[in-house]
Amino acid sequence: xxxxxxxxxxxxxxxxxxxxxxxxxxxxxxxxxxxxxxxxxxxxxxxxxxxxxxxxxxxxxxxxxxxxxxxxxxxxxxxxxxxxxxxxxxxxxxxxxxxxxxxxxxxxxxxxxxxxxxxxxxxxxxxxxxxxxxxxxxxxxxxxxxxxxxxxxxxxxxxxxxxxxxxxxxxxxxxxxxxxxxxxxxxxxxxxxxxxxxxxxxxxxxxxxxxxxxxxxxxxxxxxxxxxxxxxxxxxxxxxxxxxxxxxxxxxxxxxxxxxxxxxxxxxxxxxxxxxxxxxxxxxxxxxxxxxxxxxxxxxxxxxxxxxxxxxxxxxxxxxxxxxxxxxxxxxxxxxxxxxxxxxxxxxxxxxxxxxxxxxxxxxxxxxxxxxxxxxxxxxxxxxxxxxxxxxxxxxxxxxxxxxxxxxxxxxxxxxxxxxxxxxxxxxxxxxxxxxxxxxxxxxxxxxxxxxxxxxxxxxxxxxxxxxxxxxx
Numbered sequence: 133x134x135x136x137x138x139x140x141x142x143x144x145x146x147x148x149x150x151x152x153x154x155x156x157x158x159x160x161x162x163x164x165x166x167x168x169x170x171x172x173x174x175x176x177x178x179x180x181x182x183x184x185x186x187x188x189x190x191x192x193x194x195x196x197x198x199x200x201x202x203x204x205x206x207x208x209x210x211x212x213x214x215x216x217x218x219x220x221x222x223x224x225x226x227x228x229x230x231x232x233x234x235x236x237x238x239x240x241x242x243x244x245x246x247x248x249x250x251x252x253x254x255x256x257x258x259x260x261x262x263x264x265x266x267x268x269x270x271x272x273x274x275x276x277x278x279x280x281x282x283x284x285x286x287x288x289x290x291x292x293x294x295x296x297x298x299x300x301x302x303x304x305x306x307x308x309x310x311x312x313x314x315x316x317x318x319x320x321x322x323x324x325x326x327x328x329x330x331x332x333x334x335x336x337x338x339x340x341x342x343x344x345x346x347x348x349x350x351x352x353x354x355x356x357x358x359x360x361x362x363x364x365x366x367x368x369x370x371x372x373x374x375x376x377x378x379x380x381x382x383x384x385x386x387x388x389x390x391x392x393x394x395x396x397x398x399x400x401x402x403x404x405x406x407x408x409x410x411x412x413x414x415x416x417x418x419x420x421x422x423x424x425x426x427x428x429x430x431x432x433x434x435x436x437x438x439x440x441x442x443x444x445x446x447x448x449x450x451x452x453x454x455x456x457x458x459x460x461x462x463x464x465x466x467x468x469x470x471x472x473x474x475x476x477x478x479x480x481x482x483x484x485x486x487x488x489x490x491x492x493x494x495x496x497x498x499x500x501x502x503x504x505x506x507x508x509x510x511x512x513x514x515x516x517x518x519x520x521x522x523x524x525x526x527x528x529x530x531x532x533x534x535x536x537x538x539x540x541x542x543x544x545x546x547x548x549x550x551x552x553x554x555x556x557x558x559x560x561x562x563x564x565x566x567x568x569x570x571x572x573x574x575x576x577x578x579x580x581x582x583x584x585x586x587x588x589x590x591x592x593x594x595x596x597x598x599x600x601x602x603x604x605x
Contacts, residue, residue, distance in 0.1 A: 135161075135178060135179060136161045136162070136163045136174075136178045136180050136181075137160035137161045137162065137180065137181050137182065137251065138155070138160050138161070138162045138163070138180060138181070138182045138183075138184060138247065138251075139162075139163050139164075139165065139171065139174055139175065139178070139180040139182070139183045139184070139208070140152070140162055140163070140164045140165070140184045141164075141165050141166075141168070141171045141183065141184065141185045141186060141189065141194070141197065142164070142166065142184070142186045142213065143166045143167065143186065143188075143189055143190050144186075145166075148164050148166070151184070151243060152164070153240075154239075154240035154243045154244060155243065155244065155247060158244060158247065158248070160247075160251070163178065163180070166190075167189055167190055167191045167192075168189045168191050168192035168193075168194070168196065168197055169191055169192070171183075171189075171197055172197065172200060175197075175200070175201060175204070175208070179206060179208070180208045181208055181209070181251055181254045182208055182209050182210075182211065182247065182250050182251055182254060183197075183201065183208045183209070183210045183211070184210075184211050184213060184247070185197060185198065185210055185211070185212055185213065185230075186213045187212060187213070187214060187221055187222075187225070188215075194212070194225075195221075195224070195225065195228070198210055198212075198225055198228055198229070198230060199228070202228065202229055207229075208254065209231040209250040209251070209253055209254045210225070210229070210230040210231055211230070211231055211232050211233065211234060211246055211247065211250055212225045212226075212230050212232070212233035212234070213233070213234055213236065214233050214234070214235055214236065215235070215236050220474035220475070220478070222235070222478070223474045223477045223478050223481065224474075226448055226451070226481060227448070227451060229448070231249075231250045231253060231447060232246055232249070232250060232447075233481075234246055239560065239561040241561060241600055242561070253277060253278075253447070256277045256278065256281060271308050271311065271312060272305070272308065272312065273449070273452055273453050273456045274446055274449030274452055274453060275448075275449070275452065276441075276445075276446040276447040276448065276449045277447070278441035278445055278446055278447075279441065279446060279449060282309065282438060282439075282440065282441070285436070285438045286309065286312050286313055286316060286438070287316065289313060289436045289438070290312075290313055290316035290317045291317070291318075292436070293407050294435040294436050295388070295407070295408040295409065295410070295432065295433045295434075295435045295436070296310075296313060296408075296409045296410075296435070296436045296437075296438060297410055297411070297412075297416065297430075297433050297434040297435070297436070297437050297438070298310060298409065298410070298411040298412075298437075298438045298439075298440065299411070299412060299413075299415075299416065299437065299438070299439050299440070300411075300413065300439055300440030300441070300442070301413055301440075301442050301488055302413045302487070302488065302490070303443075303487050303488030303489055303490030303491060304440035304441065304442060304443070304488045304489060305440055305488075305489055306371065306411040306413075306440055307326060307369070307371060307411070309411075309438060309440060310324075310326070310367070310369040310371075310409045310411065311324060313367070313409060314366065314367040314369075314407075314409075317367070317407070319365065319366050319367055319407060322365040322366035322367070323362055323363050323364070323365065323366035323367070324363075324366055324367045324369065325359045325362050325363040325366065325367070325368050325369065326369040326371060327340060327341065327359050327368070327369070327370055327371065328371045328372055329370055329371065329372045329373055329374075329375045329376045330371075330372035330375035331372075334377045334380075337376065337377060337380055338380055338383065338396055339352075339356070339358060339396050340358055340359060341358050341359050341360055341380075341384070341387075341393075342358045342360050342383075342387075342393045342394065342395050342396060343355075343356050343357045343358030343360070343361055343395040343396070344356050344358070344395050344396035344397050344398075345395055345396065345397035345398045346397075347397065348395075348396045348397025348398075349396065349397070352396075352397065355395075358395070360387065360393050360402075360404055360406065361402065361404065363404070363406050364404040364405060364406065365404075365405055365406075366406070366407070367406070367407045367408075367409060368406050368407070368408055368409070369409045369410070369411070370384075370408070370409070370410040370411075371410070371411050372411065372412055372413070373410040373411065373412055373416075373425070373433070374412045374414050374416065374419040374424050374425050378423075378424075378426065381425070381426045381429050382426070384429065385426065385428060385429045385432060388408055388429075388432050388433070389432065391403060391404055391405065391406065392404075408433060410433050416430055416434065417430070442485070442488055443485040443488040443489055443491075443492065444483075444484050444485050450480050450481055450485070450492070451477055451480070451481070453489060453492055453493075454472060454477070454480055454492065454496060455472070457492065457493050457496040457497070458470075458471075458472070458496055458500065458508065461496060461497050461500040461501075462500055465500050465501060467500050467503075467504045468504060468505070468506055469499075469500055469504075469505065469506065469507070469508060470506055470507070471506065471507045471508070472507065472508045473507055473508060473509045473510065475509075475510050476508050476509065476510055476513065479510065479513070479517055480492075483517075495513070495514060496508075498514065499512045499513065561600075564596065565596075565600055567586065568582070568586065568593055568596065568597065571585050571586055572593075579593055
């Protein structure tokens with residue numbers, strides 16, 4: 133059989149036609165199977181890049197198909213289609229390696245966004261698989277393909293003395309990346325010195341980097357070495373480099389070019405052997421454009437770029453990281469936690485994590501400190517998790533809990549009524565989109581305030597607008 137992009141495994145003819153119609157403009161080749169036996173044959177012969185899999189099939193369980201896919205040498209990404217009430221099965225499928233799941237009913241934009249993410253991930257997976265295998269750095273947790281690309285870059289860059297520019301959102305692990313670059317290099321065992329350029333006052337920053345002589349300024353009561361002297365022979369890591377004063381950037385550029393510097397108040401240059409690493413949570417080229425980062429300094433530092441992916445692009449790493457932090461904090465706090473309820477993992481998998489790994493770590497630490505049980509339940513999560521809507525609707529909100537089992541209160545959900553205009557039924561995503569847009573306009577563009585008015589998380593608004601292709605910046 134000819135190579136295909138997408139294999140759709142769905143036994144309902146009407147739903148099959150709907151999904152194919154949703155995807156017709158994507159230009160991907162799609163093949164449909166209505167039963168498991170035929171699907172296994174197509175997987176063997178056509179080697180699809182993506183499988184969209186309904187777990188309930190007439191002749192076999194969809195989980196059996198997922199297990200079979202996992203035995204293949206070259207595995208497609210799998211997106212699970214699940215009915216309401218079967219989310220725990222979808223979480224189990226993701227633990228077995230499925231890329232994502234979609235809860236019925238869903239709209240065209242939701243399907244197209246998920247399919248595109250899965251296919252993009254498959255392309256990255258193919259690229260990474262062609263690279264020489266690289267063991268995970270010790271301080272990183274996660275085996276997603278975006279992170280495997282990071283591991284490969286760390287392995288390749290560690291052997292060099294070239295400067296590395298690390299980018300990524302706050303909380304993605306930029307400093308951990310810098311430490312791993314140092315620890316895997318020939319400078320291992322030598323000093324690793326980190327400076328946060330955004331946390332030190334501008335008038336003290338030059339002294340922090342280069343040091344000063346006694347009497348160089350008010351308060352300089354003795355000679356003092358700076359980070360440049362302390363890092364000699366090792367690595368100097370400048371975090372949030374775009375926050376550095378422009379005048380000091382000129383001196384830093386000379387330091388990088390010549391590997392010499394002069395202490396504040398001194399008249400003699402000092403030579404050192406240093407490798408430079410830097411990081412920012414902003415777009416460095418945009419910072420160059422607006423005059424916050426010197427262009428010549430950018431090109432001196434941006435020799436090897438490494439981008440740390442946000443947590444919501446790291447597939448099943450969310451679950452792996454959650455389990456790691458739970459075990460770590462349970463041990464530290466002398467608690468007995470050992471697992472998460474499936475509903476918690478489902479919430480974690482669908483949440484956008486604007487604070488990335490740092491936010492996940494903070495939430496799990498909070499849960500462990502404030503509670504003690506063997507399993508983390510949804511009732512133990514911070515309050516904002518209980519106000520998050522169910523995937524697919526902004527109008528699902530928690531009502532008063534109706535039942536308590538073994539001390540675990542599970543929120544029940546109710547749906548607000550929507551008044552139809554002129555008696556016409558419109559797709560729910562259009563109603564949601566209009567509600568969000570109108571509320572943001574009424575809130576003068578303040579997304580956080582609009583989210584509060586809609587009784588949803590701001591991350592929900594950002595995620596839905598992103599899925600609809602609307603830029604809020």
